Amino acid sequence: MQQQTLSHTGSAISAARHNKSAEGGIPLQIRGVEKTFSQRGRLVAALSTIDLDIAAGEFVCILGPSGCGKSTLLSIIAGLEEASGGTVQADGKVVQGPGTDRILLFQEAALFPWLDVQGNVEFGLRQVGIGARERARIAHQYIELVHLKGFEHSYAHQLSGGMRQRAAIARALAIDPAVLLMDEPFGALDALTRDRLHTELEAIWSTTRKTVVFVTHNVREAVALGDRVLVFSPRPGRIVHEFHIDFPRPRSLENHLLVDKAAEILSVLSEAMESQEKEGDHGARA
Numbered sequence: 001m002q003q004q005t006l007s008h009t010g011s012a013i014s015a016a017r018h019n020k021s022a023e024g025g026i027p028l029q030i031r032g033v034e035k036t037f038s039q040r041g042r043l044v045a046a047l048s049t050i051d052l053d054i055a056a057g058e059f060v061c062i063l064g065p066s067g068c069g070k071s072t073l074l075s076i077i078a079g080l081e082e083a084s085g086g087t088v089q090a091d092g093k094v095v096q097g098p099g100t101d102r103i104l105l106f107q108e109a110a111l112f113p114w115l116d117v118q119g120n121v122e123f124g125l126r127q128v129g130i131g132a133r134e135r136a137r138i139a140h141q142y143i144e145l146v147h148l149k150g151f152e153h154s155y156a157h158q159l160s161g162g163m164r165q166r167a168a169i170a171r172a173l174a175i176d177p178a179v180l181l182m183d184e185p186f187g188a189l190d191a192l193t194r195d196r197l198h199t200e201l202e203a204i205w206s207t208t209r210k211t212v213v214f215v216t217h218n219v220r221e222a223v224a225l226g227d228r229v230l231v232f233s234p235r236p237g238r239i240v241h242e243f244h245i246d247f248p249r250p251r252s253l254e255n256h257l258l259v260d261k262a263a264e265i266l267s268v269l270s271e272a273m274e275s276q277e278k279e280g281d282h283g284a285r286a
């Protein structure tokens, strides 16, 4: 899907890279966004009404029961899925499709297997005809940022899961998006790698000040990374709780304030999940 995003808007990449406003984050304004899917003859309400303002450079984490529409919301913000109602504005402009200002990253880093790390990171830049020397310069910069120096010529199958995810982050950053939409990016990684990537992502975010919307099932991850944590209801998803996290950064997962906040959020999340179990399937109608 990322390939689709890159190629779809290839001609915008060089403009984005030279556009000052593309550096750092941009605000997102989500107004009355709803989504209903048609699944084998029945309508499935995935998202109820979502109203949400995200500031430029803010790091927002989304938690919620499985199937409550978190990925759907990211896809709508990315412009890969159309909302059934409502609008998303990125930097004041209504989102009408994918754009290089918004990049979606998934749990499985979808690296191009026929390209090495350097080739992957250069991919979007090559598409718009940025010259070889400049491409290499930009790629080196981001490969270094994600600590993959020395692995420029490795292919996806030669990398660990954490390294693949780092390469995918470098590839996304190379085209200088203003918004990173991250869908459980570390969900498949072991705890140690995940902790390291938290530290790295936080450092990258502090340097680049991108706007980040990060979906996770891991409450501690959300508290460690987010300026704000949103808890969604069961499907059709809506925001039922919002927590502002103002602990100093970098944050330690062992910090007792963080652990206490995670426990508080977990109890809200558990309530949401219990209501889902009691009430059964939400939002489906024939």
Ligand SMILES: Nc1ncnc2c1ncn2[C@@H]1O[C@H](COP(=O)(O)OP(=O)(O)OP(=O)(O)O)[C@@H](O)[C@H]1O
Residues within 6 Å of the ligand: 037, 038, 039, 044, 045, 046, 064, 065, 066, 067, 068, 069, 070, 071, 072, 073, 235
């Ligand atoms: N393209 C699609 N066509 C039909 N139904 C869809 C489509 N995409 C998502 N859905 C449905 O919408 C609902 C929300 O899905 P979504 O993947 O957004 O949830 P989620 O909160 O990200 O779930 P999880 O936490 O399990 O990843 C689900 O019931 C899913 O089956």
